[in-house]
Amino acid sequence: MKYICEVCGYVYDPAVGDPEHNIAAGTKFEDLPVDWTCPVCGVGKDQFKPAE
């Protein structure tokens, strides 16, 4: 499932991952490290909500 950052609107897509921060494609949002942050605005996972 995709997750959207409620602060800046960035969408985390598990199909893409976050390659710039060593998050491989296929990584579920739930499986992101606890210290992973929004690559655009820097907030933590707690400020994301399901996008669909």
Next chain:
Amino acid sequence: MQAVKITDKVYWVGAIDWNIRDFHGYSTKRGTTYNAFLILSEKPTLIDTVKKEFYPEMMARIASVIDPKKIEIIISNHSEMDHSGALPQAVAAIQPKEIYCSDMGLKDLTAQLYPNFPMKTVKTGDRIDVGGDTVSFVEARMLHWPDSMFSYLEKENVLFTNDVFGMHYATGKLFDDENEERLWLYEAEKYYANIVLPYSDIVLRFLDTVTKMGLSPKIIAPDHGFVWRKDPSKIVNLYAKWAAQAPKNKAIVVYDTMWGSTQTMAQYVAEGLRLGGTEVKLLSMHACHRSDVATELLDSRGLIIGSPVLNSEIFPSMADVLCYLKGLKKKYLVGGAFGSYGWNPAPVKALADTLQAMHVEQAAPIITSQFVPDEKTLQACKELGLTVSKKIAEQLK
């Protein structure tokens, strides 16, 4: 204090801060302006305000063209305090019927303890009637805050762009055609490098969106610096160039020194870059401000850092500038690190982790020197410069 006419219906009613030299840790050698704009339509509308202490200047300029109490609408394009600081006093004096901002603007202004304002939120595509003209809104999230928004006055064809396309540049001449490029260009670059750079991907997408929306404003009115009326495309094209971070054969060597050893190493690194054909700037943190280092980084491909060791830590001025540069997320950098130490080389070696966290491709291992660098170490420093130079040249092919 007079308002400055921009079009028949739009006036500048901002403030000029000639004396500010430190803008939240960004050195502002030429001061700045806080731009607020007044639309003299049937429902007079104020766009943004100024820093708190400049409230009297803004109100005096407004009062030169209209009784402030006649203002019906306030639009907040950006809730940073240099644009919202005067809002509480302005709202108390004007008593507007409505205040428009983005969703995040509402959260920000509420958290700035302004809970009793008659706030209404707007999204991209929303339009409001200001009496005889229409203002439409374009959300510009992360350009450069989550709340950022553009407002477009349709008939007059004026785009109000919050901090985007602005610069810290105090001037009594409010238009692009009245200011000399040789004076403002560095300040425009510096503003992009220090404020907008981390959001460059968003800039590129946003410019594309605005083009597709068919907006081609005759006038661009940002919240700092001057208004673009003669050639607004100039600053738009500069943004497109800076955001693309296109390769240039340039590198910076950023360092500090305690007893001259790290400085000698820095000079050899710079010499290697120079011999490799790379434009190089040697930036000592004794001499340079972090915001000027950021400006030099904007068009660089190479970043080489050097630090001595103090109490088993890297030198404090280096910790400062590296923390600052990391936040700016410059892309496509290649580089390395070096430094001198007395008895503990670990902090210099740990600069490899710092470069990795900044996504800098490391061209060579870290060079360390106990106390004073010998000839072999200095040659290794020169080699580091040459290697980085070669890597940059490869990227340029």
